[in-house]
Amino acid sequence: MAHDDRLTQQHGFIHAGIITTMLDSACGYAAFSLMPAEAGVLTVELKTSLLAPADGERFRFEGRVVKAGRTISFCEGRALAVKAGQEKLVATMSATMMTVVGRSNVRG
Secondary structure, three states: OEOOHHHEOOOOOEOHHHHHHHHHHHHHHHHHOOOOOOOEEEEEEEEEEEOOOOOOOEEEEEEEEEEEOOOEEEEEEEEEEEEOOEEEEEEEEEEEEEEEOOOOOOOO
């Protein structure tokens, strides 16, 4: 994600709500990648730890599945700020994702 002034808070850092949203998506897609094709994914719970100001030219978000279950999967995410070619960890997330099957309003 490129830095965008419209996504910053009062000090010019990317807002924590944006970082949390992107980490939620990264974790959700990680969980979704292990689900059946007809499934959808919903976040059940998440926790974001903000480790440093989100100051960068670009940002990279990673999600990985720690434990995949039939209905519930546990994921972790990392947000990295890229500035002058260097990456810095700015936030982490732990999230619980639910596999949803058979609901027409929740699809992959």
